Amino acid sequence: MIEDIRCPICGSKTTIPTSKKGPNIGGQFHVCTRYPECKGKVAVESQNGNIVQAADFSERTYTSMAIQASGLVKRYSEEVLAVDGVDLNIEANTVYALLGPNGAGKTTTILILTTLLQPTSGSASVVGLDVVRKASDVRRRIGVTFQEMILDVELTGRQVLDYHGRFYGMKKAQRKAKISELLALVELEEAANRRVSTYSGGMKRRLELARGLMTEPEVLFLDEPTLGLDPQNRASIWDYLRNLKEQRGLTLLLTTHYMDEAEHLADRVGIIDQGHIVVEGTPRELIEQMGSDSIRIAGQGDGEKFIEEVRSLSFVQTVTTGDDLIQIGIDSGNKRLPEIVSVANNCGFVIEDISVTKPSLSDVFLKYTGRQLRDK
Amino acid sequence: MSAVMTLWGKHMQKLRIHPEEAFGMVIQSVLWVVLFGIGMKSLLGVTVGGGDAYMTFMVPGIVALTAMTAAVGGGLVWLTERIMGIVKEYLAAPIPRISILGGNALSIITKTLFQSIIILVLGVLIGATGNLDPLGWLGGIVLLTVYGLGFAGIALAFASKTNDPGSYHMVIFLFTLPLLFLSNALYPLESLPKWMEICARLNPTTYAVDGMRQTFMDSSVASSGGDYIALWICFVVLAAFAVICMSLAYFVFKRSIR
Numbered sequence: 001m002i003e004d005i006r007c008p009i010c011g012s013k014t015t016i017p018t019s020k021k022g023p024n025i026g027g028q029f030h031v032c033t034r035y036p037e038c039k040g041k042v043a044v045e046s047q048n049g050n051i052v053q054a055a056d057f058s059e060r061t062y063t064s065m066a067i068q069a070s071g072l073v074k075r076y077s078e079e080v081l082a083v084d085g086v087d088l089n090i091e092a093n094t095v096y097a098l099l100g101p102n103g104a105g106k107t108t109t110i111l112i113l114t115t116l117l118q119p120t121s122g123s124a125s126v127v128g129l130d131v132v133r134k135a136s137d138v139r140r141r142i143g144v145t146f147q148e149m150i151l152d153v154e155l156t157g158r159q160v161l162d163y164h165g166r167f168y169g170m171k172k173a174q175r176k177a178k179i180s181e182l183l184a185l186v187e188l189e190e191a192a193n194r195r196v197s198t199y200s201g202g203m204k205r206r207l208e209l210a211r212g213l214m215t216e217p218e219v220l221f222l223d224e225p226t227l228g229l230d231p232q233n234r235a236s237i238w239d240y241l242r243n244l245k246e247q248r249g250l251t252l253l254l255t256t257h258y259m260d261e262a263e264h265l266a267d268r269v270g271i272i273d274q275g276h277i278v279v280e281g282t283p284r285e286l287i288e289q290m291g292s293d294s295i296r297i298a299g300q301g302d303g304e305k306f307i308e309e310v311r312s313l314s315f316v317q318t319v320t321t322g323d324d325l326i327q328i329g330i331d332s333g334n335k336r337l338p339e340i341v342s343v344a345n346n347c348g349f350v351i352e353d354i355s356v357t358k359p360s361l362s363d364v365f366l367k368y369t370g371r372q373l374r375d376k
Numbered sequence: 377m378s379a380v381m382t383l384w385g386k387h388m389q390k391l392r393i394h395p396e397e398a399f400g401m402v403i404q405s406v407l408w409v410v411l412f413g414i415g416m417k418s419l420l421g422v423t424v425g426g427g428d429a430y431m432t433f434m435v436p437g438i439v440a441l442t443a444m445t446a447a448v449g450g451g452l453v454w455l456t457e458r459i460m461g462i463v464k465e466y467l468a469a470p471i472p473r474i475s476i477l478g479g480n481a482l483s484i485i486t487k488t489l490f491q492s493i494i495i496l497v498l499g500v501l502i503g504a505t506g507n508l509d510p511l512g513w514l515g516g517i518v519l520l521t522v523y524g525l526g527f528a529g530i531a532l533a534f535a536s537k538t539n540d541p542g543s544y545h546m547v548i549f550l551f552t553l554p555l556l557f558l559s560n561a562l563y564p565l566e567s568l569p570k571w572m573e574i575c576a577r578l579n580p581t582t583y584a585v586d587g588m589r590q591t592f593m594d595s596s597v598a599s600s601g602g603d604y605i606a607l608w609i610c611f612v613v614l615a616a617f618a619v620i621c622m623s624l625a626y627f628v629f630k631r632s633i634r
Contacts, residue, residue: 116467136470139470140470142468152386152390163382163385166378166385
């Protein structure tokens with residue numbers, strides 16, 4: 001126990017017993033509730049329930065973290081290292097997308113965070129609760145949809161939701177009210193009494209979404225929520241997800257290998273490759289660092305000399321290469337195109353394909369992994 | 377406990393959706409009772425003069441076969457849920473792991489008892505002499521439950537291990553017929569060659585059948601002439617069988633969900 005901690009915002013001295021826990025926060029932070037002028041915004045950092053130091057969590061950075069992970073590692077066998085040191089800090093009421101190719105460790109990360117898999121090392125907490133030691137409490141407060149569709153197709157949509165609620169100990173009246181609310185949300189009212197085997201892929205996904213929300217989770221995990229859906233159904237799932245965050249104050253962690261999905265939905269994106277997060281930020285931050293336009297060139301010849309020349313041009317912001325593709329971040333693509341082409345000619349680099357695009361997350365992905373993330 | 381009941385309720389609901397699954401299994405036993413029973417009855421009716429006595433002797437054996445088939449077949453529900461990934465929904469829920477096993481065992485036992493009782497009633501209708509003491513039936517149901525739990529354990533252990541419904545069906549055949557023939561279900565223990573008698577005495581089915589002859593049936597009619605195995609021994613042996621098999625199931629189940 002540390003006595004006489006000075007509150008970094010209000011400046012007053014306070015003594016906080018080690019056992020005191022902040023509202024809704026669990027073990028990680030202790031909120032200064034003693035001085036009303038702090039309004040719960042001041043936190044005292046703690047480790048394992050022992051207060052270590054008072055820290056200045058300014059208004060912006062301090063909201064309770066919905067998901068935290070540090071140094072998560074999951075090794076399935078000698079050769080298979082699925083997750084290799086993932087760190088996450090996801091604020092409450094945000095949509096966070098883990099973007100990466102198949103096999104990058106997205107699903108394994110989700111399985112660890114949802115308590116279905118134990119990490120080999122490292123630690124993680126969801127709504128402040130350790131996912132290994134407090135697994136049962138974590139389960140009570142989260143919702144999950146898995147990558148594969150997991151539905152008892154013999155049951156009706158209504159029964160699927162009802163049994164799910166019963167597993168979480170919901171009372172009958174509570175279940176009934178929640179089911180009709182959610183069926184309306186995902187627009188499955190008319191199909192509710194039909195067997196799930198008669199549903200289309202999009203309807204099944206919507207039902208799974210409703211099931212994930214059935215128990216009013218604080219954090220919803222969605223592993224590839226639109227995998228295998230046609231564009232129309234994807235768009236409607238996106239709409240539901242966007243509304244969820246706005247209307248219910250949910251925290252969403254979704255994984256995807258669709259760039260546009262991450263760009264459309266996420267407040268923050270973490271690009272994950274080969275088991276660790278290579279870069280993280282808001283989609284805008286990530287894209288803006290690529291320059292305002294992007295020129296993509298494929299060709300043959302002395303690529304290295306060409307890249308060197310291009311790099312020395314004053315208006316070029318970034319040059320990345322990978323998969324036989326050269327990508328140049330630039331202030332204005334249309335204006336600089338002739339200059340780039342003439343540099344190529346001077347270097348003896350034969351351009352086979354050239355295009356000017358607005359940079360997207362796929363350019364970011366290329367930059368950090370040296371590979372293209374194929375959308376389809 | 378509520379999770380066990382929820383899972384049980386869900387399985388019962390599925391049974392109502394697909395009643396043919398349960399009845400398909402009963403039909404096999406019905407054929408045993410009707411065809412084999414009546415055939416033997418007419419054969420023995422001529423030679424020994426104890427047709428109804430053989431029915432009374434044989435019906436517990438067929439009930440045991442029914443219970444065994446139902447219990448082992450009941451593991452398919454769990455296997456299907458595992459293969460389809462539905463188990464993930466349970467694992468992500470805030471319920472004790474053991475309640476998943478418990479719910480499965482309970483639904484298997486329910487089906488087992490249901491099918492066994494059908495065969496019992498049918499057997500009495502076509503000639504077996506039932507016990508008039510309801511306490512006897514109660515004891516018989518306890519015996520059947522414990523016997524069924526043992527096979528439910530084997531079924532759940534196997535269903536936690538394999539990923540292939542085809543090999544699962546193989547196991548059902550593998551189990552049922554030898555366990556039926558290497559027991560006292562169809563012929564008296566004393567009439568068997570020594571090696572078969574030893575096998576039969578190691579077979580839990582023998583204890584279930586002998587116990588059921590003393591509880592469901594009129595024990596004086598069901599007798600084959602030799603002494604019965606004492607009822608308490610039947611209970612103890614079957615209870616041990618159930619405990620061992622369910623422990624095995626729990627062990628394999630725990631490993632399968634890791």
